[in-house]
Amino acid sequence: MSDKKTTDARVETDAATAVHDTATNANTTAEHGGLSRRTFLKGAVAAAGIAGFPYVHAQEKITLRYLGTAVNQSADIAKKFKEDTGIEIQYIPLTTDDVTKRIITQPNSFDIADTEYFSLKKLIPSGTLVGLDAKKIKYADKITPVLTHGEIGGKKIGDQGTAPKKVMFLTDQHSTQFSPTPTEWMTLIPTTYNADTLGIRPDLIKRPVNTWADLLNPQFKGKAALLNIPSIGIMDAAMALEASGKMKYGDKGNMTKPEIDGTIAALIEAKHAGQFRAFWRDFNESVNLMASGEVVIQSMWSPAVTKVRTMGVPCTFQPLKEGYRAWASGFGLPRTLQGRKLDAAYQFINWFLDGWAGAYLMRQGYYAAVLETARQHMQPFEWDYWIEGKPATQEIKAPDGQLLEKVGTVRDGGSYQTRMGAIACWNAVMDENIYMVQKWNEFIAA
Amino acid sequence: MATLPNPIAAGPAARERRKARRSAWWQAAPLTLAFLLFFIVPLVMTLVVSFWNFNEYEIIPAFTFKNYQAIFDGCGSLTNVCVTLKTYWSTLRFCVIVWAVTLVLGFSIAWFLAFHVRTVRMQTLLFMVCTIPFWTSNVIRMISWMPLLGRNGLVNQALVGAHLVDRPLDWLLYSDFAVVLAFVHLFTFFMIVPIFNAMMRIDRSLIEAARDAGANGWQILWRVVLPLSKTGVIIGSIFVVTIVMGDFLTVGVMGGQQIASVGKIIQVQTSYLQFPAAAANAMVLLAIVLMMIWALTRLVDIRKEL
Numbered sequence: 168m169s170d171k172k173t174t175d176a177r178v179e180t181d182a183a184t185a186v187h188d189t190a191t192n193a194n195t196t197a198e199h200g201g202l203s204r205r206t207f208l209k210g211a212v213a214a215a216g217i218a219g220f221p222y223v224h225a226q227e228k229i230t231l232r233y234l235g236t237a238v239n240q241s242a243d244i245a246k247k248f249k250e251d252t253g254i255e256i257q258y259i260p261l262t263t264d265d266v267t268k269r270i271i272t273q274p275n276s277f278d279i280a281d282t283e284y285f286s287l288k289k290l291i292p293s294g295t296l297v298g299l300d301a302k303k304i305k306y307a308d309k310i311t312p313v314l315t316h317g318e319i320g321g322k323k324i325g326d327q328g329t330a331p332k333k334v335m336f337l338t339d340q341h342s343t344q345f346s347p348t349p350t351e352w353m354t355l356i357p358t359t360y361n362a363d364t365l366g367i368r369p370d371l372i373k374r375p376v377n378t379w380a381d382l383l384n385p386q387f388k389g390k391a392a393l394l395n396i397p398s399i400g401i402m403d404a405a406m407a408l409e410a411s412g413k414m415k416y417g418d419k420g421n422m423t424k425p426e427i428d429g430t431i432a433a434l435i436e437a438k439h440a441g442q443f444r445a446f447w448r449d450f451n452e453s454v455n456l457m458a459s460g461e462v463v464i465q466s467m468w469s470p471a472v473t474k475v476r477t478m479g480v481p482c483t484f485q486p487l488k489e490g491y492r493a494w495a496s497g498f499g500l501p502r503t504l505q506g507r508k509l510d511a512a513y514q515f516i517n518w519f520l521d522g523w524a525g526a527y528l529m530r531q532g533y534y535a536a537v538l539e540t541a542r543q544h545m546q547p548f549e550w551d552y553w554i555e556g557k558p559a560t561q562e563i564k565a566p567d568g569q570l571l572e573k574v575g576t577v578r579d580g581g582s583y584q585t586r587m588g589a590i591a592c593w594n595a596v597m598d599e600n601i602y603m604v605q606k607w608n609e610f611i612a613a
Numbered sequence: 614m615a616t617l618p619n620p621i622a623a624g625p626a627a628r629e630r631r632k633a634r635r636s637a638w639w640q641a642a643p644l645t646l647a648f649l650l651f652f653i654v655p656l657v658m659t660l661v662v663s664f665w666n667f668n669e670y671e672i673i674p675a676f677t678f679k680n681y682q683a684i685f686d687g688c689g690s691l692t693n694v695c696v697t698l699k700t701y702w703s704t705l706r707f708c709v710i711v712w713a714v715t716l717v718l719g720f721s722i723a724w725f726l727a728f729h730v731r732t733v734r735m736q737t738l739l740f741m742v743c744t745i746p747f748w749t750s751n752v753i754r755m756i757s758w759m760p761l762l763g764r765n766g767l768v769n770q771a772l773v774g775a776h777l778v779d780r781p782l783d784w785l786l787y788s789d790f791a792v793v794l795a796f797v798h799l800f801t802f803f804m805i806v807p808i809f810n811a812m813m814r815i816d817r818s819l820i821e822a823a824r825d826a827g828a829n830g831w832q833i834l835w836r837v838v839l840p841l842s843k844t845g846v847i848i849g850s851i852f853v854v855t856i857v858m859g860d861f862l863t864v865g866v867m868g869g870q871q872i873a874s875v876g877k878i879i880q881v882q883t884s885y886l887q888f889p890a891a892a893a894n895a896m897v898l899l900a901i902v903l904m905m906i907w908a909l910t911r912l913v914d915i916r917k918e919l
Binding site: 264265267268271288289290292293389395397438443444445446447448455459460461596600601604605607608609611612613 | 668669670671683696699700703759760763764765783786787865869870871872873877878881882883884885886887
């Protein structure tokens with residue numbers, strides 16, 4: 168079954184190349200052609216040397232299968248892109264872990280992948296993705312230095328964990344080695360990124376919270392929650408342990424075995440003392456825990472905080488003195504992608520960086536890879552609120568028009584400069600990942 | 614099944630028998646093939662993969678006991694019990710509690726349906742009522758407990774309102790209690806069906822005879838009905854035991870992801886592409902569940918009883 172599928176895919180891509188080549192030769196407009204059996208036959212026949220075939224009729228729409236977490240997969244973006252270019256986007260939304268699994272195990276099942284930089288340490292060695300040609304990306308040199316060089320305004324930011332700059336470039340297009348210095352071949356073209364911190368219920372805590380240590384503070388016994396995605400959960404725990412002075416780390420995103428042991432031991436102790444109310448795995452679970460008041464302090468994601476707030480429940484994405492745990496995601500292309508689908512994929516990436524999509528996602532609290540273009544699609548008061556960290560001079564609305572913030576509010580954590588400048592570490596895959604997962608299971612079982 | 618070939622019969626009769634046997638093979642073939650393709654082959658593949666090596670992004674065909682060693686790592690120590698034993702202990706404990714509760718509940722409900730409800734129409738109606746929990750998805754049924762049992766949920770509000778407790782009870786949700794409650798809610802039906810089925814096949818004259826012979830209600834239950842519905846009890850037990858042993862969703866949601874289960878370990882491993890480790894865990898789980906089922910079927914010869 169799977170054998171058959173892969174052969175089919177190969178035949179189709181070959182056909183696509185054939186159609187593409189012959190179409191260009193015949194100087195016809197086949198830009199929006201698709202990959203049906205009919206075009207395959209036509210392509211094959213044309214390739215066999217029959218001239219004058221009516222290619223114009225082969226104009227079928229291209230559909231790009233877009234694999235990713237739901238974060239960037241908005242129906243509005245697909246609609247707008249189709250209006251602008253005629254290319255259809257078909258979303259395949261999965262969880263972060265499943266996106267990784269899919270890219271490695273079924274690399275023919277998508278045309279463009281939107282995944283997080285930290286998964287690259289697994290993805291690139293598996294050889295299913297291909298380096299993107301920076302020369303084909305119009306705004307490649309406009310991509311924020313936060314991601315490409317790990318600096319903001321010339322100032323270095325925290326690079327513990329899998330910082331994007333460490334895995335941004337390949338030594339060659341088909342290489343499975345990361346290049347420490349910029350090259351023409353990029354692993355992912357960044358889409359969105361953000362800095363995560365603790366979410367709190369200020370109405371129930373009734374005192375300022377300014378350190379990660381409060382996650383494990385016995386004062387919140389039975390009212391704290393942790394993220395049960397081992398690689399991210401352990402870093403939040405490490406931030407808390409380091410802040411409380413219980414542990415010291417060389418690199419929280421790449422712990423040694425003794426560091427993992429120490430962290431898990433401390434977590435087990437906290438669990439036995441009844442610190443945690445629950446662990447959560449998906450976005451909605453964290454929203455429910457917070458909105459229902461079961462939990463008053465937990466590691467959280469920015470859109471989840473927004474969701475709790477739109478339910479009318481006070482919730483703050485609390486900036487903390489130790490800094491943020493950051494993440495970034497971007498577009499990668501499968502090695503098998505060829506012909507017009509490949510061109511369409513580049514077209515989509517360029518369109519994505521062109522501002523409309525960036526502005527759309529910035530209104531949800533994320534940051535766009537190219538800020539200049541996104542700015543052109545935002546109102547000045549929106550830019551001031553989201554990026555400059557100034558008080559809102561008009562009502563701030565979500566992309567769907569729902570009211571987010573009233574006049575006068577300031578974004579949690581302040582400006583782009585302040586938030587990004589305070590990054591302490593990045594989501595990571597550790598060298599000792601297998602051991603870490605094993606120990607994490609021990610913690611859950613304790 | 615076990616009819617011996619008759620040595621006297623010969624000629625056309627033997628041909629007839631051969632034909633019958635051939636057609637029996639044909640009749641069994643589709644199910645056999647389906648079993649082979651969708652059950653035996655994946656199982657053998659799982660077994661094979663459980664001996665393979667792996668790293669972050671690929672599984673490597675090799676022969677290693679590493680995955681099994683990791684499972685039983687440190688299990689020799691008595692003072693510091695290893696994760697595997699702890700996890701199985703927790704899962705087995707749920708299994709026993711849930712089995713006991715669903716058995717008592719399921720048996721009582723089936724008893725009521727079979728012997729106290731007079732009309733077939735009423736029986737059908739009440740039986741349908743028992744299936745209502747299955748009209749919605751498993752996850753929704755579990756999540757619907759939350760507004761009821763949460764810290765600010767209905768039960769706590771009622772208890773605090775009635776001044777029975779000073780502070781909301783925390784152990785109602787995200788606790789062993791919540792997990793057992795959800796299991797019982799979800800799986801009692803699997804106990805009711807086979808027991809009810811077995812009870813309906815009990816000849817009513819046997820009960821009359823017992824009563825005529827002077828047995829009281831308790832004696833009828835213990836000496837007549839229970840032995841005759843043993844098959845139903847065992848089948849129901851197999852359903853409940855296997856489902857609880859393999860579950861990770863209910864334990865996860867109701868336990869606030871804080872309680873370990875064997876299924877959860879396997880799920881975490883597959884999501885981190887550690888397929889060989891997950892396969893090894895699956896094989897161990899399978900062996901243990903098979904042993905439990907084997908023990909249960911020792912108690913009753915299901916094939917004979919059916």
